[in-house]
Amino acid sequence: MASALESAAAAIARLDARVSASSVASAWSLRAAWSGYATALQLQGVEIDEAEVFAWGTGVNGQRTLHPTPHANSPDRQNSLHRR
Numbered sequence: 207m208a209s210a211l212e213s214a215a216a217a218i219a220r221l222d223a224r225v226s227a228s229s230v231a232s233a234w235s236l237r238a239a240w241s242g243y244a245t246a247l248q249l250q251g252v253e254i255d256e257a258e259v260f261a262w263g264t265g266v267n268g269q270r271t272l273h274p275t276p277h278a279n280s281p282d283r284q285n286s287l288h289r290r
Contacts, residue, residue: 236263
């Protein structure tokens with residue numbers, strides 16, 4: 207089992223090194239940021255899919271548009287997403 211874990215970790219490290227050194231590194235980093243943003247919104251109780259955040263980030267028209275609220279710490283954080 208330890209050998210399998212070691213092999214998997216080495217494969218992931220090689221993939222990470224290839225992506226980091228490639229021309230897609232900035233896109234990969236941006237994707238990770240959007241994924242984290244989607245997770246943060248979900249943890250705050252906002253019903254949103256990662257795909258909706260990606261659509262917003264790329265400018266593709268989705269079902270929702272993200273609008274920042276004037277008071278980020280208000281209990282109405284869910285109102286920061288408005289359906290069009």
